[in-house]
Amino acid sequence: MPDGRLLIGNKRYSSWSLRGWLAVHLAGLDVEEVLIPFVRNAGGGSTPAIAAATPAGLVPYLEHKGARVWESLAIAEYCAEQAPGLWPEDRAARAVARSVSAEMATGFRGLRQAMWFNAGRDFAGLGRTPEALADIARIERIWAECLAAHGGPFLFGARFGLADAIYAPVVGRFLTWQPEVSATTRAYMAAVRAHPLVDRWYREAQAEPDSWLLAGYETPPGA
Ligand SMILES: N[C@@H](CCC(=O)N[C@@H](CS)C(=O)NCC(=O)O)C(=O)O
Known part of the structure; x- marks a missing residue:
């Protein structure tokens, strides 16, 4: 059984998720990956399922052995504690x-x-x-x-x-x-x-279903 879970958004779009995901993998944490696809409503705002599942309404969010960590830099620091050497030794x-x-x-x-x-x-x-x-x-x-x-x-x-x-x-x-x-x-x-x-x-970003595509991120500026 995994030691916790890492909540992320679409691999195609979520730059912050990539940071948390890399830190968790570099540290070798055994956590379940939970990907919540982004939803964009006409009124704006963030994805309701992400807002409901995370303290700040944002991904990445890590739960590990009873610790709750959000904000990419905090996740990086937590991972560095778990696996020394991820920051330079000097x-x-x-x-x-x-x-x-x-x-x-x-x-x-x-x-x-x-x-x-x-x-x-x-x-x-x-x-x-x-x-x-x-x-x-x-x-x-x-x-x-x-x-x-x-x-x-x-x-x-x-x-x-x-x-x-x-x-x-x-x-x-x-x-x-x-x-x-x-x-x-x-x-x-x-x-x-x-x-x-x-x-x-x-590779995993490219395997995401077309139904997750969001026009706002697929349309180049000026198009
Ligand atoms: N300061 C935060 C930023 C996290 C952030 O902005 N995450 C975006 C995705 S890249 C998010 O969760 N957005 C919610 C949404 O788009 O529904 C961090 O460092 O982790």
Whole structure:
């Protein structure tokens, strides 16, 4: 019997779910995966089944051995407690890993609004608002600094860790919207996309039924 459950949304759309799901899998927690497909009503608002099943009305949400954890960063920290080594071992590197993860979790609204996560579409060349491009420039600087300091292929070295999990959905956005990025960024994107867990997420996203598709996330801007 599993030790709990992880509630997530559609793998095709839910960038936050991807972060929690990666953290839980990196930590090797034995939890049941419960996927609640998003519903969009004309009046807006979030999915009633998610609102009813989670403390904040949002996914991801983790229940594990009596602990209840929501917010992606809190889930990442909980997973790091369960499986030490998911943050860098070095204190100074760990401080940067936490900082860049928090910067992602609390910022980059320009990117998030203009280039939403869709694991099944090619919106190449679209969404290039000034705000999104400014966020992308900052993200590229973060990645370049981390990769240079730790030698890649992941942000803090050889191992795909929690900072990579937090940025994996950004890689996904870049794959879908294909902004112009540096060769360093492209190499990092390729490493993240090839990670077995990220690849599994994409395969499972592609296997979701057409009845779960939401027009708002399938229609490119200006269409
Ligand atoms: N700050 C939260 C954000 C979570 C979030 O916004 N989740 C979205 C999905 S990606 C959600 O649950 N939306 C409910 C809905 O669309 O019905 C976190 O870090 O986990």
